[in-house]
Amino acid sequence: MIFLFVGEEFRLQVGMDDFAIDLVLFHRELQCLVAFDLKMEKFQPEHLGKMNFYLEALDRDVRKPLENPSIGVILCKTKHKEVVEYAMSRSLSPSLVAAYKTKMPNKELLRRLLQQWALDWENFKIK
Numbered sequence: 001m002i003f004l005f006v007g008e009e010f011r012l013q014v015g016m017d018d019f020a021i022d023l024v025l026f027h028r029e030l031q032c033l034v035a036f037d038l039k040m041e042k043f044q045p046e047h048l049g050k051m052n053f054y055l056e057a058l059d060r061d062v063r064k065p066l067e068n069p070s071i072g073v074i075l076c077k078t079k080h081k082e083v084v085e086y087a088m089s090r091s092l093s094p095s096l097v098a099a100y101k102t103k104m105p106n107k108e109l110l111r112r113l114l115q116q117w118a119l120d121w122e123n124f125k126i127k
Contacts, residue, residue, distance in 0.1 A: 002028040010035075012057045021054050032068040033058050036075060043079040045087040 006024040013019070023036040035054050039047060051072040058070040 003034070004028065006033065012054070012061065014053075014057050014061075019054070019057070021058075024058070027071070030068060030071070031066070033063060033070040035070060035072045037072065039074065039076040041077055043074065043076040043084055043087075045083065047074050047076070048087045 003025040006026055008023050010021040010024040011018060012021065021035045022038045025034045025036070026032070027034050035051065035058060037047065037051055037054070051074055055070045055072050063070060
């Protein structure tokens, strides 16, 4: 899977109102935009309505003529399978709801990666 970064807090204007999608990527194989809406709470049915709005705006105003329709991913702290099922039962938009788990990487690993990055940066500046 190859994703290309399009933008974070991706701005859309519909009518006279401004909106922001948390993250927008482009999927090379599917040839479509992928909108991510990040939620720090459990899934609520209204999240799907918001995502459908974002997908419509992306398809009308951002998508190129040869690209496929946009896809939405809603990442929530938790989800109840039955609530998601009811919310998505009549939706025609290609959307996915997923729960995420947070886990901090090992401190030593972070320290080594940071040191390596600093070394690489110094070598890059010298060249």
